[in-house]
Each structure stands twice: as C-alpha cells, then as structure tokens.
Amino acid sequence: MFLRRPPTCRRPLLSAAVTATALGVGLFLAGGLGLAPWPGAGTGENAAPAAQARGPATVADPTAAHITALQARLRRTPKDAVALGTLGLEYVQQAKSTADPTYYPKAEEVLQRSLALDTADNFTAMGGMAALEAGRHRFTQALDWARRAIAVNPYNASLYGTLADACTQLGRYADAADAVQRMVDLKPGTPSLARASYVAELRGDTGTARTAMRRALQDAGGPADQAFAHYYLSELAFTGGDPATALTEAEAGLRAAPSSTALLQARAGAEAALGRTGAAVADLTRAVQRVPLPEYVLQLGELHQSLGLHREAAEQYQVFRAEQKLFTANGVALDSDAALFEADHGNPGRALAIARQGIKSRPFLDSHDALAWALHVNGQDGEALAESDRALALGTRNALFHYHRGVIERALGNTSAARRELNRALTINPHFSPLHAPEARAALAALTR
Incomplete structure (x- = not known):
C-alpha cells in the first residue's frame, strides 16, 4: 500500500x-x-x-x-x-x-x-x-x-x-x-x-x-527534502527506542540543512536519551531561541525539571502558558498538548476541561490519551481506562500511551495489567520522557517486589 x-x-x-x-x-x-x-x-x-x-x-x-x-x-x-x-x-x-x-x-x-x-x-x-x-x-x-x-x-x-x-x-x-x-x-x-x-x-x-x-x-530533490526525511527517520528511531540512530539521522539532516531548528530539536532529544544532557540543553535552548514552538518550550522545561533545574523549568512553563493564551486569542482551539501540560504541571480541573473540549473538535488518538490522563489525575480511573482503550485502538507503538495506561491500571488495582503496560512502555522506548520514563521504572520496580 x-x-x-x-x-x-x-x-x-x-x-x-x-x-x-x-x-x-x-x-x-x-x-x-x-x-x-x-x-x-x-x-x-x-x-x-x-x-x-x-x-x-x-x-x-x-x-x-x-x-x-x-x-x-x-x-x-x-x-x-x-x-x-x-x-x-x-x-x-x-x-x-x-x-x-x-x-x-x-x-x-x-x-x-x-x-x-x-x-x-x-x-x-x-x-x-x-x-x-x-x-x-x-x-x-x-x-x-x-x-x-x-x-x-x-x-x-x-x-x-x-x-x-x-x-x-x-x-x-x-x-x-x-x-x-x-x-x-x-x-x-x-x-x-x-x-x-x-x-x-x-x-x-x-x-x-x-x-x-x-x-x-x-x-529527495534537494537539501530541504533530505532534511525532512532525516528528521522523520530520526523521530522514528527515537520513538522506537534507538537514540543512537536518532542522533545519526538528526546529524545527517543538519549537514544537509544546518539551520534547521526541527533537526536541532530532534538531536537534543537523542542527546538527552544518551545521557548527553549538557548538549541536549544547549541544543534545545538554541531551538527555543530561534523558534519558540510550544512543543520545544515544554520539552526544554521538562528536561530542566528532570535535571533538578526547577527555576529554569518554571520559566519555560510560564512561557508555555503565555503561548497558549496567545494561541487561544488568535482562534486556535486547545487540545491534547495543553491538557497534558495542565495534568502534569498545572491544574487538574483545567486539564480535564481542555481534554473534554478537545475530544469534540479533534477525536484523534492523542486526544483520547490526553483525556484518559486528565481523567486519571482527577481520580476518574474507570472512565480513563475506556479512553485509553480508544487511544490504543489502532495498535500504535506509543510509549507514553502505554505508560499512562499502566498508571491508570495501577490506580484501579489491576497489578498484572499495570506491570504489563509499564513494561510495554519501557520496551518500546526506555527514554520516552525525561520525567515519566524514570517514574515508569520506579513504578514497575515497586509492582514486581
């Protein structure tokens, strides 16, 4: 096909x-x-x-x-x-x-x-x-x-x-x-x-x-197309748990298009996964300075937080909130990114309100996962599990989706299912998040004692 x-x-x-x-x-x-x-x-x-x-x-x-x-x-x-x-x-x-x-x-x-x-x-x-x-x-x-x-x-x-x-x-x-x-x-x-x-x-x-x-x-017909393909190959490698290949692809793309901010962000993700956190912070900081896309800002904030740099993380989260207000003021509907941010770093009630509204305008897999997580942080785990079913309905190999499901299963007392889902998340990509991957490992260790 x-x-x-x-x-x-x-x-x-x-x-x-x-x-x-x-x-x-x-x-x-x-x-x-x-x-x-x-x-x-x-x-x-x-x-x-x-x-x-x-x-x-x-x-x-x-x-x-x-x-x-x-x-x-x-x-x-x-x-x-x-x-x-x-x-x-x-x-x-x-x-x-x-x-x-x-x-x-x-x-x-x-x-x-x-x-x-x-x-x-x-x-x-x-x-x-x-x-x-x-x-x-x-x-x-x-x-x-x-x-x-x-x-x-x-x-x-x-x-x-x-x-x-x-x-x-x-x-x-x-x-x-x-x-x-x-x-x-x-x-x-x-x-x-x-x-x-x-x-x-x-x-x-x-x-x-x-x-x-x-x-x-x-x-590829030229450097832009080459950079485009290398970016996606880097992303596929990273989400598949292979940060070394992700780094190789990102650097190949940057050789074709040295000023690509997207490839700079991709390289940073791979560097962080490989333990090169100084280089990752430097690359992400440059990416945010060039183009302050909310996803870059949030990624930098969470990397700072994972390194114990809480003041720097708070600054990035403040920028993210300001950007969300600007997007809303210009007619952009908030959905999964904003919902997950509020669930992880802000107001659980607001996270649920955004997620419920987002699922109406964008009933995509990401939106179902965001709603599942927002329901979980509000203590509504039965409904959260049903939304997690919808997020995983196509068989997507997404470590974050499986992590969220594992935590929801644990909250419901389904220990075996929780272990299975957390292990699945870490098998797909042991570096899927600088914050949640360590939490997944700790939760899995606690469940297997």
Whole structure:
C-alpha cells in the first residue's frame, strides 16, 4: 500500500510547473500545509507525522521573502485572487514555522478576499482555508474546505494531503489512508511518502513507516527534502527506542540543512536519551531561541525539571502558558498538548476541561490519551481506562500511551495489567520522557517486589 507509482497517463498532470501555477506556489511548496508532516503543527506535534504542517525553520526565511513579494504584487494588482490565496497560505505557513498565531487572522482576511473575487473555482483559497482551519485545530471545517477544493481540482496531490490530515485528526483513519493513497498515486514525493509513513506508524507498522521515509530520502530533490526525511527517520528511531540512530539521522539532516531548528530539536532529544544532557540543553535552548514552538518550550522545561533545574523549568512553563493564551486569542482551539501540560504541571480541573473540549473538535488518538490522563489525575480511573482503550485502538507503538495506561491500571488495582503496560512502555522506548520514563521504572520496580 502507498508505494506504487502513479499510472503513466497521469504524469503530465504532475509537472512542478503545472501544479505550482494551478494551485499557487505557497500550497505547492508547503505540501498542502494543514498538518503536513514536519514539526510545527500542533502535535504536539507527536504528530504528527501527525499528520501536522512541518517545515524546517531556517535563518534565511524563504516564506517571509515570498510574503514580501506577494504583498508587493498585490499592491499592483489588488484583485488577483490567486495571489491573495497564495498569500493566505504563506501566512498559515508562517504562523506554524514561527509559532506566531497572529498570522492566522491575517490569513483568514486575505483568503476571504480571494474567495470573494472567485467563489466557484478558487481551489487555491479553498485549500488555504483548509490549511488555516487545520492550523487552528478546527478539523471539521478543514475537512469541508479540503473536499470543496478537491471537487474543483481532483488532480492536485497537495489537496489530498490536506484532506488526509483532517481525516486523521477527526479519527477517520480509513478515509485518511484512502486520501494518502490518492496523494501518492498523483505525486509520490516527500509530502505524500511522509504521510504514508505516518499511516503505517499509527497502525504500529514501524517497518513500513521507515521504508516509506527511506524512499522519501532516496527521492529527495534537494537539501530541504533530505532534511525532512532525516528528521522523520530520526523521530522514528527515537520513538522506537534507538537514540543512537536518532542522533545519526538528526546529524545527517543538519549537514544537509544546518539551520534547521526541527533537526536541532530532534538531536537534543537523542542527546538527552544518551545521557548527553549538557548538549541536549544547549541544543534545545538554541531551538527555543530561534523558534519558540510550544512543543520545544515544554520539552526544554521538562528536561530542566528532570535535571533538578526547577527555576529554569518554571520559566519555560510560564512561557508555555503565555503561548497558549496567545494561541487561544488568535482562534486556535486547545487540545491534547495543553491538557497534558495542565495534568502534569498545572491544574487538574483545567486539564480535564481542555481534554473534554478537545475530544469534540479533534477525536484523534492523542486526544483520547490526553483525556484518559486528565481523567486519571482527577481520580476518574474507570472512565480513563475506556479512553485509553480508544487511544490504543489502532495498535500504535506509543510509549507514553502505554505508560499512562499502566498508571491508570495501577490506580484501579489491576497489578498484572499495570506491570504489563509499564513494561510495554519501557520496551518500546526506555527514554520516552525525561520525567515519566524514570517514574515508569520506579513504578514497575515497586509492582514486581
């Protein structure tokens, strides 16, 4: 599945020039945005290859340069619907790559202007709206816009990526797999292969996930694609409990793209797992200084906390809270990351409120796990176990999910199940969290006495 080449008769539709002209350079280059597989979208992340929009943060910012060029063009031709749609897409990408959600209202304004000029056939702006709504974690709306765009242009691979991302976050995994297959058939490049990798990863098939990313690396058209593939190979190695390979892949990616913040963050995670905590702190600090993505800020805070640097950890947690307020003020719905943060570091009641709301707008595996954990810290372990069932329903090999389940089972008095789940977490990845992995080891030791 996913790795076959598209039929020969479709090849003329896949030329870069044709696709870029038809959809707009922004959507073509961003691989559909939305939750495209590169850090910076939301999933926490765990995302996505979460199915989240990821792109290397670099010192020389091509997105900013393209925004400036589009703004100049629109001063000359303010009723250029395609340019407006493309500018909206670039604003969405800039919001993700800079962790600045104030670009989302800007994106909505220019996308609506574009749609007002061309309502019927404007799939550039429709795709932009899908990406915008995905960025704001409004996935039902993202799904609607993606379908509308595809109805206008059913041969654009990037639009199927946006559709797949929305379906994934809405828990429609079979529909997401179908959309990814269509994307691969149309254009078997880095964005489609990364999504195919994620589909396999969600189902616990890490071998296929690595194969897809290896093929993406082989097919890489330049340093950016190489860095993209190395990042995902690093993530797959790390989550599979192999930090040495994760470090090798991250460093290979940094050789291809030395200014990639995402790869700097990936290297830090591997360094921490290998006991190189000084290097990890240095790399994560640089990543946060470059691009203060909430996931980077939280990762640095938890690393500080694990090292007993409580003042430094508190500073990062304060930044994370401020970022959540800024995201909310700009229309982004909070879900799993915010819920887990409150459960681990803040207010249990708020964690549960966020998690319950998040499951409504984003019934994804991560959201079920976050709700399970929020229920646990509020003493509602029976309901928590049911949510944990949903988080693990696809067979995803996620150490944090199994750790949460193990703690829930222990709270319910299910000693044998608790031992099994905690052992499973540490078998999958003994370094899954600088805070929770040691807790898992201690709990397992206590249960086996």
